[in-house]
Amino acid sequence: GGGSSRGILPQQALSELQRTGYVVLPNFLSAEEVEDCVGDVAQLCASGRFSSAGVGEAALNRVDEGVRRCEQCFIFPKGRQRGAGVGEVREQLFSKIDALRSALHENCGKPLDALLTEGLYVYYPHGGYYKRHLDAATGTTSALRVWSYLLYLNQAWSEEDGGWLRIFNDGGAESAPEGGPPSYVDVEPRGGTLVVFRSDSVPHEVLETRAERLALVGWLCQPLEGSSTRRSLIAGLSAALAVGSAIKFGPSLFGGQAK
Numbered sequence: 001g002g003g004s005s006r007g008i009l010p011q012q013a014l015s016e017l018q019r020t021g022y023v024v025l026p027n028f029l030s031a032e033e034v035e036d037c038v039g040d041v042a043q044l045c046a047s048g049r050f051s052s053a054g055v056g057e058a059a060l061n062r063v064d065e066g067v068r069r070c071e072q073c074f075i076f077p078k079g080r081q082r083g084a085g086v087g088e089v090r091e092q093l094f095s096k097i098d099a100l101r102s103a104l105h106e107n108c109g110k111p112l113d114a115l116l117t118e119g120l121y122v123y124y125p126h127g128g129y130y131k132r133h134l135d136a137a138t139g140t141t142s143a144l145r146v147w148s149y150l151l152y153l154n155q156a157w158s159e160e161d162g163g164w165l166r167i168f169n170d171g172g173a174e175s176a177p178e179g180g181p182p183s184y185v186d187v188e189p190r191g192g193t194l195v196v197f198r199s200d201s202v203p204h205e206v207l208e209t210r211a212e213r214l215a216l217v218g219w220l221c222q223p224l225e226g227s228s229t230r231r232s233l234i235a236g237l238s239a240a241l242a243v244g245s246a247i248k249f250g251p252s253l254f255g256g257q258a259k
């Protein structure tokens with residue numbers, strides 16, 4: 001292996017990721033690279049490519065103000081925003097994310113499928129937040145997510161702005177374990193900071209922000225082939241087909257009174 005992935009993550013970061021399930025890397029992007037991304041975001045926004053973000057399955061796109069308040073613009077699959085924003089900047093991002101994927105693929109066990117990489121720009125207005133959650137939910141396509149990555153794009157950030165990413169290490173999942181002491185680390189969403197964590201086991205939250213807050217959020221996914229998700233999706237699909245055929249052919253079972 002090696003190639004483009006060489007040096008994208010220091011060895012120490014890879015070991016930390018293996019040991020704790022998450023890692024924080026300040027200055028993963030230079031100030032100039034952050035500025036370029038902000039320019040891409042501004043243009044995508046001006047072209048009307050941002051929309052209100054929901055929670056849960058993308059297809060449902062439920063906007064639940066009790067859980068999350070932000071706007072989003074998907075940049076994967078790669079051609080998705082072709083013709084809008086600053087193409088070269090996004091190409092640079094794609095190659096960095098691809099190198100990150102290769103490094104994790106080679107060093108951290110699970111194979112990752114380049115075609116299933118997800119990523120979106122998310123914009124939180126003043127007062128935005130995202131309550132505690134896990135990124136991978138069993139029985140849904142999100143279960144394919146192995147690693148979550150966050151890349152912050154806020155050029156100036158200070159203590160008063162809030163908006164921390166809170167990473168819980170309390171042993172809980174979607175909710176905190178009862179009775180245990182709180183245990184977490186807070187990460188400032190400073191421009192250029194990269195955060196990577198296990199999608200299925202690292203609960204996290206975005207604390208209310210008192211400034212506009214910008215990030216690239218995404219997931220590196222395992223191949224569908226052979227995963228338990230593939231089996232559950234196929235099971236769900238055949239159940240849906242069975243219901244569909246019962247509706248279509250059902251009347252004939254009761255004497256052929258087709259409507």
Ligand SMILES: O=C(O)CCC(=O)C(=O)O
Binds near residue numbers: 122130135165205215
């Ligand atoms: O904006 C962030 O820092 C985290 C966003 C997040 O957790 C998500 O979109 O799943």
Ligand SMILES: [Fe+2]
Binds near residue numbers: 135
């Ligand atoms: Fe998340």
